[in-house]
Amino acid sequence: MNVFKFEGAKDDDETRAFVKKTIGTLKAIDSPAMVRIHDSNMFSAFGSTSCAYIVFDTLSGAIDLSWIIDRIGHISAKSCRTIFDSIFAAIAQMHQSGFAHTEIRTQNILVG
Numbered sequence: 001m002n003v004f005k006f007e008g009a010k011d012d013d014e015t016r017a018f019v020k021k022t023i024g025t026l027k028a029i030d031s032p033a034m035v036r037i038h039d040s041n042m043f044s045a046f047g048s049t050s051c052a053y054i055v056f057d058t059l060s061g062a063i064d065l066s067w068i069i070d071r072i073g074h075i076s077a078k079s080c081r082t083i084f085d086s087i088f089a090a091i092a093q094m095h096q097s098g099f100a101h102t103e104i105r106t107q108n109i110l111v112g
Contacts, residue, residue, distance in 0.1 A: 019052050026054075029097050033090035035059065035110070062112035069106060083111060 023040040030036070039055040065083065068075065075083070087109060094101055 023052075023054060025094075025099050029094055029099065031090055031093035033086045033093065059110055059112050062110040064107050065109040065111055066106035068111060083109070 023037065026034070027037045027040075035056045037054055037056050041053060087104075091101060091104075
């Protein structure tokens with residue numbers, strides 16, 4: 001299992017509600033194309049900022065797509081098709097579950 005920490009988030013009701021909703025959404029969707037969430041929490045640190053953490057499955061050898069693009073600069077057409085098939089499957093699963101992803105970007109896509 002991995003733990004991902006978000007530090008320095010604004011500590012207010014709006015941020016807490018957003019984090020809780022986002023984590024709840026991730027926990028509600030069961031898809032082989034998405035990371036499974038096991039636990040999460042958000043707590044105050046130093047008064048006006050917060051720290052949130054998410055505990056999720058380890059993805060052995062997975063790296064984010066932005067790292068691949070930054071280091072390699074290109075991806076073969078075959079690899080692109082494989083990656084995008086997985087992305088579209090995850091998005092379809094989210095939509096079927098009644099959710100929409102609002103932040104699809106290379107840093108949020110893990111390739112393994």
